[in-house]
Amino acid sequence: xxxxxxxxxSAIAGIFVMSVWGxxxxxxxxxxxxxxxxxxxxxxxxxxxxxxxxxNQAGAAxxxxxxGIGIAGSMRDVFMAGSISPLIESLPxxxxxxxxxxxxxxxAAMFQQDLAKARSAAAKAQSExxxxxx
Numbered sequence: 001x002x003x004x005x006x007x008x009x010s011a012i013a014g015i016f017v018m019s020v021w022g023x024x025x026x027x028x029x030x031x032x033x034x035x036x037x038x039x040x041x042x043x044x045x046x047x048x049x050x051x052x053x054x055x056n057q058a059g060a061a062x063x064x065x066x067x068g069i070g071i072a073g074s075m076r077d078v079f080m081a082g083s084i085s086p087l088i089e090s091l092p093x094x095x096x097x098x099x100x101x102x103x104x105x106x107x108a109a110m111f112q113q114d115l116a117k118a119r120s121a122a123a124k125a126q127s128e129x130x131x132x133x134x
Contacts, residue, residue: 002055009053010068013044017069018076070097 017040024036048054048065074094077086 002057005052006054007068009044009048010065011072013040013048013065014069014072016040016044018072 021036025033044065078084
């Protein structure tokens with residue numbers, strides 16, 4: 001059921017982004033785009049993450065609604081064109097998005113390791129200071 005909830009939550013976010021955001025931006029310009037982003041992404045984020053529609057299990061790689069939005073956007077163009085040529089044309093972009101995700105994951109892991117070292121050093125210094133004062 002968790003996988004089904006994740007698919008539904010991601011799909012709802014993707015459908016609203018792909019159908020409403022552009023209309024707001026076209027009608028109201030930049031302010032409409034910001035408003036749509038705040039309302040759509042904020043509401044979807046609340047449902048998907050705060051209420052737990054997207055099933056992110058502890059210790060597993062988190063699934064974000066951006067994945068569903070990206071899939072909805074890619075497949076919308078495929079369905080509208082009636083062929084897979086829009087998907088094929090988007091492959092270079094998807095490749096770079098994947099490389100960016102990998103780079104972000106590597107940086108996040110390095111940051112976590114560095115933070116763990118800093119916490120360990122701070123705890124060691126605190127322990128030494130406590131033992132000296134005793």
